[in-house]
Amino acid sequence: MSSLLSVKNMSINFDTPRGSLEAVRGVDIEIPAGMSVGVVGESGSGKTVMCRAAMGLLQGSNVKRSGTVVFDGHELTAMSKEEVRNLFGSGMAMIFQDPMTALNPVRRIGSQLSEGLRVRLGMSKADALARSKELLELVRIPNAEAVLKSFPYQLSGGMRQRVMIAIAIACNPKLLFADEPTTALDVTVQAQILQLLRELREDLKMSMVLVTHDLGVVAGNTDYVAVMYAGEIVEYAPTTKLFADMRMPYTEALLESIPKIDHKSGTRLAVIAGRLPDPTDRGAGCSFAPRCKYVQEKCHKEHPELKQDPDGHVYRCWFPIGVSL
Amino acid sequence: MSKISFWFQRVAQLLIVLFLVTFGVSLLLRLIPVDLATILLPVASEEERILLRAELGFDKGPIGYYLQWLGDFVQGDFGKIYFSGGTEEVSDHLIEAMPRSLLLMVYTQILALAVAIPLGVLSAYRSGRRADKIISNSLFALQSVPGFAIALILVIFLGVKFAWLPTLGYAPISDGIWEHLKHMIMPVISLSVGLIATYTRLLRADMIAALREDYVTMAASKGLSDSRILWRHVLRPSSMTLMTSAALSMGGLIGGAIVIESIFATYGVGFEIFAAISGRQYIALQSSVAVIALFYVFFNLVVDVASGFVDPRTRDRRVNA
Numbered sequence: 001m002s003s004l005l006s007v008k009n010m011s012i013n014f015d016t017p018r019g020s021l022e023a024v025r026g027v028d029i030e031i032p033a034g035m036s037v038g039v040v041g042e043s044g045s046g047k048t049v050m051c052r053a054a055m056g057l058l059q060g061s062n063v064k065r066s067g068t069v070v071f072d073g074h075e076l077t078a079m080s081k082e083e084v085r086n087l088f089g090s091g092m093a094m095i096f097q098d099p100m101t102a103l104n105p106v107r108r109i110g111s112q113l114s115e116g117l118r119v120r121l122g123m124s125k126a127d128a129l130a131r132s133k134e135l136l137e138l139v140r141i142p143n144a145e146a147v148l149k150s151f152p153y154q155l156s157g158g159m160r161q162r163v164m165i166a167i168a169i170a171c172n173p174k175l176l177f178a179d180e181p182t183t184a185l186d187v188t189v190q191a192q193i194l195q196l197l198r199e200l201r202e203d204l205k206m207s208m209v210l211v212t213h214d215l216g217v218v219a220g221n222t223d224y225v226a227v228m229y230a231g232e233i234v235e236y237a238p239t240t241k242l243f244a245d246m247r248m249p250y251t252e253a254l255l256e257s258i259p260k261i262d263h264k265s266g267t268r269l270a271v272i273a274g275r276l277p278d279p280t281d282r283g284a285g286c287s288f289a290p291r292c293k294y295v296q297e298k299c300h301k302e303h304p305e306l307k308q309d310p311d312g313h314v315y316r317c318w319f320p321i322g323v324s325l
Numbered sequence: 326m327s328k329i330s331f332w333f334q335r336v337a338q339l340l341i342v343l344f345l346v347t348f349g350v351s352l353l354l355r356l357i358p359v360d361l362a363t364i365l366l367p368v369a370s371e372e373e374r375i376l377l378r379a380e381l382g383f384d385k386g387p388i389g390y391y392l393q394w395l396g397d398f399v400q401g402d403f404g405k406i407y408f409s410g411g412t413e414e415v416s417d418h419l420i421e422a423m424p425r426s427l428l429l430m431v432y433t434q435i436l437a438l439a440v441a442i443p444l445g446v447l448s449a450y451r452s453g454r455r456a457d458k459i460i461s462n463s464l465f466a467l468q469s470v471p472g473f474a475i476a477l478i479l480v481i482f483l484g485v486k487f488a489w490l491p492t493l494g495y496a497p498i499s500d501g502i503w504e505h506l507k508h509m510i511m512p513v514i515s516l517s518v519g520l521i522a523t524y525t526r527l528l529r530a531d532m533i534a535a536l537r538e539d540y541v542t543m544a545a546s547k548g549l550s551d552s553r554i555l556w557r558h559v560l561r562p563s564s565m566t567l568m569t570s571a572a573l574s575m576g577g578l579i580g581g582a583i584v585i586e587s588i589f590a591t592y593g594v595g596f597e598i599f600a601a602i603s604g605r606q607y608i609a610l611q612s613s614v615a616v617i618a619l620f621y622v623f624f625n626l627v628v629d630v631a632s633g634f635v636d637p638r639t640r641d642r643r644v645n646a
């Protein structure tokens with residue numbers, strides 16, 4: 001199976017006043033063409049940074065990156081900014097975590113939506129607006145005509161997220177990064193948005209990277225799952241396999257932390273006792289050791305290597321669940 | 326709160342400002358422990374002074390005096406300037422001086438914004454790098470040079486040494502646009518320099534903050550070029566502080582350009598005020614200050630309207646406030 005996106009040994013460091021912050025550490029990930037890959041992990045585990053770095057969207061003089069990214073035969077890490085830019089829209093696109101902050105507050109939806117069509121596909125203004133209206137209808141926005149003329153602050157959160165999806169799919173991308181597309185939304189709206197993404201993926205034959213806090217979201221929406229912890233991918237497997245036969249203690253803790261459906265708060269943020277390690281000061285051993293219930297001597301001393309089962313299931317743990325040593 | 330009541334409130338606020346300024350000046354005049362009629366008519370008979378007191382309302386209390394002045398003012402009677410040989414209308418002086426000051430202010434703002442906006446955009450885009458450091462440091466250095474020193478340097482070089490520009494006086498547009506501009510160039514540059522530094526700094530700070538926003542990354546992920554993102558996506562939401570600051574500086578440019586107006590003998594409103602103070606022409610002073618306050622309030626309203634177009638969220642805030 002060919003992979004559409006292939007990330008090799010990617011590390012991202014930020015220079016901060018407190019020292020170098022390792023947001024992503026030696027990540028390898030393959031996104032097979034036509035598949036949907038979930039990326040799960042707690043807040044701060046580096047999911048957003050990884051996706052933005054893979055797409056080449058991390059800006060700023062304080063960013064240090066290493067590793068290679070190959071998308072659809074192009075080695076992004078060896079290309080100029082302009083060349084990478086030409087892949088945006090029709091190659092890769094991204095849906096952002098918070099639809100309030102990711103839409104420009106002072107520009108009308110119509111201009112934000114049609115802009116990509118005009119710049120990337122060279123459409124005329126009238127054509128781009130007509131297409132924009134179709135796109136809004138495609139993401140099931142009623143009254144598209146009026147929404148085109150509105151400003152983001154005039155729309156509800158769910159509507160804004162639909163607009164953002166419309167912007168992302170405007171130029172028919174091959175790969176869509178969806179960075180926690182539902183975290184900022186109400187539970188009922190979350191389900192609708194996920195449903196919409198599933199259908200769009202079918203119709204447009206897109207591959208997708210679906211970032212989430214929530215293993216529950218991963219279950220029905222992805223073919224593969226990557227579990228991230230403290231900047232590393234600590235487990236990678238086909239989704240069904242991961243749920244049937246997980247190896248990582250961290251993944252197990254995440255699963256156990258899924259709140260019950262009738263949970264009152266309505267949000268489904270993972271809660272595991274303890275906190276992520278300080279990203280500016282990674283210890284020598286396993287990053288999860290202070291919180292792991294299977295922890296042993298060795299875990300504190302040596303960083304676990306990546307292991308692979310014969311069936312391709314990858315994990316990073318000295319004492320994996322269900323494997324007799 | 327509806328849109329109409331927002332504007333109603335805003336206008337009411339500005340009217341209160343106008344009232345406080347004019348009444349304050351009026352009250353200060355009355356608090357001067359001298360006989361204003363004697364000051365205005367130093368060599369007149371007592372009868373003439375009694376007539377003047379009645380005419381100007383000096384014989385009334387502070388409120389009565391203010392109301393009388395206000396009544397005259399709104400009817401376009403701004404009072405007189407008193408000489409030993411007779412009187413001149415303050416309004417005649419202001420009609421002469423106002424266009425000079427307004428044009429000086431408009432050109433200064435245009436020049437300052439035309440330079441500061443590109444500099445601010447560039448230094449925000451390159452923040453922390455060389456271009457930004459060069460811009461910030463040179464503007465800081467320039468800002469510490471007072472306007473009159475810049476004026477004198479310009480006069481020495483452009484006016485005297487190379488004799489490219491006239492060093493004194495004002496030419497109305499009717500003398501020909503080029504002649505008019507030649508007289509304006511040096512005063513305008515002298516007044517702009519400080520503003521350019523301030524405007525650039527404000528815009529740079531707001532743009533740097535805006536550049537960290539998700540909508541900028543979002544714009545980049547659509548495949549837009551950096552310059553398109555800067556000019557079309559980031560500049561507008563970052564320009565509110567700049568606009569407010571520009572509005573606030575307008576009053577000062579109209580009435581406060583005394584030094585520059587004196588150096589170049591372009592005698593605008595600032596100079597009128599200076600002359601009124603040094604000649605103890607208190608009625609002229611009071612009316613001129615009122616006119617400046619009027620313009621100040623007017624420009625504030627203009628910025629209120631404009632900010633609704635620059636940032637639609639402000640319109641909504643007005644309604645929800």
Ligand SMILES: Nc1ncnc2c1ncn2[C@@H]1O[C@H](COP(=O)(O)OP(=O)(O)OP(=O)(O)O)[C@@H](O)[C@H]1O
Nearest residue numbers: 014016021023042043044045046047048049050279
């Ligand atoms: N521009 C930046 N400069 C410095 N540190 C950053 C920057 N962006 C992210 N980080 C840090 O990198 C780490 C990973 O952040 P990231 O946003 O990728 O987490 P996340 O997994 O997406 O979390 P969430 O679920 O809350 O979105 C965090 O410690 C964060 O503080």
Ligand code: SF4
Nearest residue numbers: 286289292299317318
């Ligand atoms: S290496 Fe040790 S501490 Fe880390 S997850 Fe495995 S068992 Fe737990």
Ligand SMILES: [Mg+2]
Nearest residue numbers: 047048097180
């Ligand atoms: Mg994130």
